[in-house]
Amino acid sequence: MGKVKTRFAPSPTGWLHLGNARTAIFSYLFAKHHGGRLVLRIEDTDRERSKKEFETAIIEDLKWLGIDWDEGPYRQSERFEIYKKYVDLLLEKGYAYRCFCTQEELEAEREKAKKEGRPYRYNGKCRHLSKEEIEKNLKEGKPYTIRFKVPDGREIVFNDLIKGEVRFNVNDFGDFVIVRSDGSPVYNFVVVIDDAIMGITHVIRGEDHLSNTPKQILLYEALGFPIPKFAHLPIILGEDRSKLSKRHGAVSVRQYRIDGYLPEALLNFLSLLGWYPKDGKEILSKEELIERFDLEDIHNAPAVFNREKLHWMNGVYIREVLDLDDLTQRVINYLKQYGEKLSPEDQKVAKEILKKPFGYVKEVVSKVRDSFFTLKEFPQRAKPFFLEEYTLSPEAEKQIEKATPEVAKNITQLFLEKVKKAETFGGEEFKKAAKEVSKELKLKPGMVFKTLRIALTGETQGVGLDLLADVVGKDSVIKRLERFLTLLK
RNA sequence: GCCCCCGUCGUCUAGCCCGGUCUAGGACACCGCCCUUUCAAGGCGGAGAUCGCGGGUUCAAAUCCCGCCGGGGGCGCCA
Numbered sequence: 001m002g003k004v005k006t007r008f009a010p011s012p013t014g015w016l017h018l019g020n021a022r023t024a025i026f027s028y029l030f031a032k033h034h035g036g037r038l039v040l041r042i043e044d045t046d047r048e049r050s051k052k053e054f055e056t057a058i059i060e061d062l063k064w065l066g067i068d069w070d071e072g073p074y075r076q077s078e079r080f081e082i083y084k085k086y087v088d089l090l091l092e093k094g095y096a097y098r099c100f101c102t103q104e105e106l107e108a109e110r111e112k113a114k115k116e117g118r119p120y121r122y123n124g125k126c127r128h129l130s131k132e133e134i135e136k137n138l139k140e141g142k143p144y145t146i147r148f149k150v151p152d153g154r155e156i157v158f159n160d161l162i163k164g165e166v167r168f169n170v171n172d173f174g175d176f177v178i179v180r181s182d183g184s185p186v187y188n189f190v191v192v193i194d195d196a197i198m199g200i201t202h203v204i205r206g207e208d209h210l211s212n213t214p215k216q217i218l219l220y221e222a223l224g225f226p227i228p229k230f231a232h233l234p235i236i237l238g239e240d241r242s243k244l245s246k247r248h249g250a251v252s253v254r255q256y257r258i259d260g261y262l263p264e265a266l267l268n269f270l271s272l273l274g275w276y277p278k279d280g281k282e283i284l285s286k287e288e289l290i291e292r293f294d295l296e297d298i299h300n301a302p303a304v305f306n307r308e309k310l311h312w313m314n315g316v317y318i319r320e321v322l323d324l325d326d327l328t329q330r331v332i333n334y335l336k337q338y339g340e341k342l343s344p345e346d347q348k349v350a351k352e353i354l355k356k357p358f359g360y361v362k363e364v365v366s367k368v369r370d371s372f373f374t375l376k377e378f379p380q381r382a383k384p385f386f387l388e389e390y391t392l393s394p395e396a397e398k399q400i401e402k403a404t405p406e407v408a409k410n411i412t413q414l415f416l417e418k419v420k421k422a423e424t425f426g427g428e429e430f431k432k433a434a435k436e437v438s439k440e441l442k443l444k445p446g447m448v449f450k451t452l453r454i455a456l457t458g459e460t461q462g463v464g465l466d467l468l469a470d471v472v473g474k475d476s477v478i479k480r481l482e483r484f485l486t487l488l489k
Numbered sequence: 490g491c492c493c494c495c496g497u498c499g500u501c502u503a504g505c506c507c508g509g510u511c512u513a514g515g516a517c518a519c520c521g522c523c524c525u526u527u528c529a530a531g532g533c534g535g536a537g538a539u540c541g542c543g544g545g546u547u548c549a550a551a552u553c554c555c556g557c558c559g560g561g562g563g564c565g566c567c568a
Contacts, residue, residue: 048567114490143566167493168493177566184566306501459527463528
């Protein structure tokens with residue numbers, strides 16, 4: 001294969017969608033696998049809907065995901081001069097013509113076709129306007145679009161790298177618009193010019209573009225450009241098997257970022273939607289993905305987006321892949337950046353976390369890293385390490401009632417004595433003291449631990465208490481126990 | 490309606506091109522057991538797909554051929 005060049009061409013009309021992100025990833029992986037280059041091009045010919053904020057956000061999220069490009073970003077809105085040259089060329093050579101039909105007229109046509117149950121196609125009314133008529137219309141200042149003259153009866157056949165041979169009959173669509181009445185060129189047109197000029201060898205995009213391809217091939221031919229290879233990716237589906245969209249919940253990369261997902265995990269997961277490595281290895285770094293990725297291994301059925309598996313995979317990155325320092329730093333950064341999006345309770349914890357030195361946070365992370373799946377879940381999990389003054393959870397209250405407050409008190413008091421007597425108090429001492437209490441009061445160890453858990457954290461479940469004691473130490477343990485005793489009264 | 494794409498456990502998928510090794514493999518989720526001071530994590534095991542359906546071809550089909558059905562996408566002066 002010659003020098004590979006791919007492109008990612010988002011339109012800045014919304015946040016970076018998971019489906020588009022996956023297209024970007026595949027384009028990137030493919031280019032890098034073949035030692036090629038990736039171009040980023042912003043498709044903002046639609047002035048109405050394109051927003052600079054979205055462009056900025058998309059770029060940011062791409063970088064966050066770890067996708068970097070070698071050229072661009074180019075903006076189509078800045079290239080209108082270039083496109084104009086080609087419009088003139090097409091007009092001159094008779095491949096295109098001015099169409100003075102109004103939008104109302106066309107709308108009526110469409111309606112009529114629908115009513116009669118036949119497919120709509122532009123009727124070619126302005127195709128054969130005489131020179132005089134055109135001149136007259138022009139002189140009158142009538143607005144016009146420019147349409148491409150679709151040759152009659154052609155069959156377009158191309159070999160899609162994923163779908164295989166695909167055939168379209170050109171008669172299924174009429175002469176299509178390439179320049180709007182406001183003078184701005186349309187996607188189907190500029191995409192061809194840009195891909196050609198920029199030397200794109202492989203056009204990788206969503207399957208929703210498949211039916212645009214024959215129109216574009218016609219344009220390539222008319223313009224005398226070489227035709228690139230096409231690869232149409234199956235789309236991503238929601239749980240109900242329709243195209244993944246907002247009504248399926250979070251669909252933007254940004255939302256997952258806010259929800260505490262790691263870019264590596266999201267990249268990894270998205271890569272596995274419709275593609276599978278030959279060796280079956282699922283947890284893959286960017287480098288490993290590049291090494292293994294090829295278009296041939298793309299499955300051609302659409303894939304349902306499975307949030308649960310993403311969640312699991314993010315957990316794998318948290319507990320197994322990232323090294324401790326890195327993970328800790330990410331937790332801190334996340335809390336700084338998105339802390340205000342957390343629940344009020346988690347925000348309280350987050351505030352405390354950010355007050356602590358890195359080393360302390362790191363120690364906590366090491367104790368709880370196998371029990372949280374997203375960065376967002378960290379404060380909840382790590383709460384006892386940062387908040388000495390808790391409020392009892394309803395479950396905890398219930399349990400104390402059940403065990404009777406007297407028993408809880410006895411356990412706590414005896415345990416407290418032992419803590420006070422100890423020189424230092426860490427995990428080992430904790431276990432030893434708890435067992436002694438159990439023996440001396442003739443209570444089941446489970447009962448003792450349950451009570452102490454509530455006394456120390458206010459919760460009925462959470463991290464190992466020995467781990468907690470290890471980190472917070474003797475003074476904090478005493479403080480909590482004494483406070484619990486006052487809570488019992 | 491027309492055009493195009495797709496169809497293996499609930500989900501992601503391996504296998505399909507080059508028929509037998511597939512009593513269809515792995516992962517997530519699910520269930521059980523173990524570990525255990527709880528929740529997780531981890532270890533072990535289990536259930537789960539007559540390979541959309543129906544015909545062929547063949548000694549043999551998830552794998553090749555045909556038809557049907559089902560799902561999805563596209564039919565714009567959106568991309």
